[in-house]
Amino acid sequence: MELFSKTLSEISKDIKEKKVTIKDVLDSVYKRIEQVEPKIGAYITLTSKEAYERAKILQEKLDNGIDIGVLGGVPIAIKDNICTKNVKTTCASKMLENFVPIYNATVIEKLEEAGAIIIGKTNMDEFAMGSSTETSYIKKTSNPWDVERVPGGSSGGSAACVSADMAYAALGSDTGGSIRQPASYCSVVGLKPTYGLISRYGLIAFASSLDQIGPFGKTVEDVALMLNIIAGHDKKDTTSANLEKKDYTKCLVNDVNNFKIGIPTEFVNDGINKDVKDAYDTSINKLKELGAEIVDIKLEYAKYSLATYYIIATAEASSNLGRYDGIRYGHRAKEFSDLIDLYTKSRTEGFGDEVKRRIMLGTYVLSSGYYDAYYKRAQQVRTLIIEEFKQIFEKCDAVMIPTAPNTSFKMGEHSTNPLEMYLEDIFTVPVNIAGLPAISIPGGFASNGMPIGLQFITKAFDEEKLLQIAYTYEQNTEFKSKKPSIN
Amino acid sequence: MSVSKEEVIHLSKLSRLEFDEKSLDRITNDLSSIVDFANQLSNIDVEGIKPTAHILDIKNVFREDNVDKSYDREEILKNAPEKEAGCVSVPQTVE
Numbered sequence: 001m002e003l004f005s006k007t008l009s010e011i012s013k014d015i016k017e018k019k020v021t022i023k024d025v026l027d028s029v030y031k032r033i034e035q036v037e038p039k040i041g042a043y044i045t046l047t048s049k050e051a052y053e054r055a056k057i058l059q060e061k062l063d064n065g066i067d068i069g070v071l072g073g074v075p076i077a078i079k080d081n082i083c084t085k086n087v088k089t090t091c092a093s094k095m096l097e098n099f100v101p102i103y104n105a106t107v108i109e110k111l112e113e114a115g116a117i118i119i120g121k122t123n124m125d126e127f128a129m130g131s132s133t134e135t136s137y138i139k140k141t142s143n144p145w146d147v148e149r150v151p152g153g154s155s156g157g158s159a160a161c162v163s164a165d166m167a168y169a170a171l172g173s174d175t176g177g178s179i180r181q182p183a184s185y186c187s188v189v190g191l192k193p194t195y196g197l198i199s200r201y202g203l204i205a206f207a208s209s210l211d212q213i214g215p216f217g218k219t220v221e222d223v224a225l226m227l228n229i230i231a232g233h234d235k236k237d238t239t240s241a242n243l244e245k246k247d248y249t250k251c252l253v254n255d256v257n258n259f260k261i262g263i264p265t266e267f268v269n270d271g272i273n274k275d276v277k278d279a280y281d282t283s284i285n286k287l288k289e290l291g292a293e294i295v296d297i298k299l300e301y302a303k304y305s306l307a308t309y310y311i312i313a314t315a316e317a318s319s320n321l322g323r324y325d326g327i328r329y330g331h332r333a334k335e336f337s338d339l340i341d342l343y344t345k346s347r348t349e350g351f352g353d354e355v356k357r358r359i360m361l362g363t364y365v366l367s368s369g370y371y372d373a374y375y376k377r378a379q380q381v382r383t384l385i386i387e388e389f390k391q392i393f394e395k396c397d398a399v400m401i402p403t404a405p406n407t408s409f410k411m412g413e414h415s416t417n418p419l420e421m422y423l424e425d426i427f428t429v430p431v432n433i434a435g436l437p438a439i440s441i442p443g444g445f446a447s448n449g450m451p452i453g454l455q456f457i458t459k460a461f462d463e464e465k466l467l468q469i470a471y472t473y474e475q476n477t478e479f480k481s482k483k484p485s486i487n
Numbered sequence: 488m489s490v491s492k493e494e495v496i497h498l499s500k501l502s503r504l505e506f507d508e509k510s511l512d513r514i515t516n517d518l519s520s521i522v523d524f525a526n527q528l529s530n531i532d533v534e535g536i537k538p539t540a541h542i543l544d545i546k547n548v549f550r551e552d553n554v555d556k557s558y559d560r561e562e563i564l565k566n567a568p569e570k571e572a573g574c575v576s577v578p579q580t581v582e
Binding site: 098099100306307308311328330338339340343347353359367373374380382383384434 | 498502542548566579
């Protein structure tokens with residue numbers, strides 16, 4: 001077995017037991033990148049020089065009997081909207097093409113304290129706005145299961161690199177499904193934690209009340225290990241929750257006996273691909289077999305999540321992206337007539353079409369005359385959606401729905417109609433609107449061979465139950481062992 | 488069209504973005520179809536429902552107003568597109 005194809009928990013054990021050196025591990029992963037990256041295009045920046053320097057220091061420590069941390073020497077990839085000190089962080093935008101942060105995001109500090117080695121920054125939709133990674137200004141990313149198809153998005157590079165064994169785990173961000181949907185398209189595990197569980201300090205803002213950082217992994221166990229490291233209160237993020245630290249590996253128990261799983265049949269049946277539906281039905285039977293109790297539930301308001309999302313997210317984005325004015329950092333136009341023209345030209349040149357569309361829509365829903373009809377109303381519907389989930393979690397331990405209504409589509413297939421692309425988020429956005437935790441795990445394959453994702457949702461800050469259910473499902477199915485051949 | 492071209496021109500000024508004639512038509516179209524889609528929310532009775540701006544029950548978070556070390560000026564200026572004498576330079580703003 002090649003080193004790169006191992007899981008995070010396997011390789012960190014091998015390193016600690018000195019079966020391999022950290023350099024061996026890095027060599028294997030970078031060699032893998034050299035082989036498959038030309039076909040996939042998951043990375044924007046590779047940090048091999050820094051990675052090898054860090055490997056040397058960590059190995060010396062290890063050889064001298066010093067603890068190098070839970071993730072000691074393990075190569076990890078980071079989405080390019082998470083600030084890394086002295087390493088370019090572009091948000092896949094022309095606006096930040098040359099932006100080099102002078103500080104680390106809190107999650108990066110935590111990963112490095114735990115001994116992880118950052119091996120590169122991954123491609124994404126520009127400013128995390130998109131569901132296919134096609135809005136990236138920098139490059140296209142292919143799905144490892146079919147290079148003519150998209151990896152999903154916006155964290156498409158992070159999902160693709162874990163799927164193609166080009167990193168043991170990765171960080172992404174999820175505002176409306178940007179971790180779970182690409183995890184589903186690429187057949188890896190992707191976790192969107194409860195809003196507030198992980199510090200957003202150093203995450204370049206898209207929609208602040210929805211954004212959340214989370215891990216991608218090859219297994220549920222790896223995702224739990226990553227969550228252990230990155231979760232926790234941070235005084236630099238006033239929206240981070242001050243809770244006692246938990247060990248999420250303790251909930252990796254193969255048991256869902258008597259767990260009540262909510263199935264919103266009506267909500268799921270609407271506009272869903274047949275293969276996805278079949279896989280979903282099979283999963284329901286699987287859970288029954290494993291002893292879970294299936295509970296029929298109704299989601300009256302969740303179907304309004306998408307409309308609610310595209311009002312709230314764009315409103316927050318139009319405000320957050322106001323900071324890009326070409327003055328202190330970011331792209332500045334070469335030619336302009338006065339100060340206002342400098343702002344306008346810099347923004348017009350620096351942002352791509354999807355980002356502009358969302359800034360315009362956000363400005364519209366916040367503008368006088370429309371604020372009450374759109375923005376305020378969306379915030380009220382948000383309250384109704386939150387309440388609906390609260391009631392459901394009084395009688396269910398978790399809700400299970402597909403991660404996406406379809407499997408990965410061909411590049412360019414949805415590029416002419418933005419609304420069509422937005423509809424791909426129908427099953428992921430309710431979770432962000434309500435601030436809940438959710439996980440996407442491999443749940444089967446369509447007749448064309450493309451992966452299907454299965455999503456579990458629990459009440460806020462109940463990641464333990466979420467991981468236990470996901471782990472049990474994973475342990476009793478074969479999907480995670482199947483790897484893409486990368487044609 | 489639920490959003491008019493005139494409104495889009497006004498929005499573009501508020502957003503500090505410029506569109507040429509062709510992309511103006513396209514974005515008017517796009518915004519109209521998304522706004523039409525969003526109009527489904529008008530069917531929901533929201534009378535008396537409190538708006539949610541934020542899902543956590545966190546009120547203002549304060550800290551002591553202590554003097555702390557900040558970032559180095561030269562470091563920060565590395566990302567500035569134009570700089571002069573230790574400052575970010577901008578076009579003349581006052582006549």
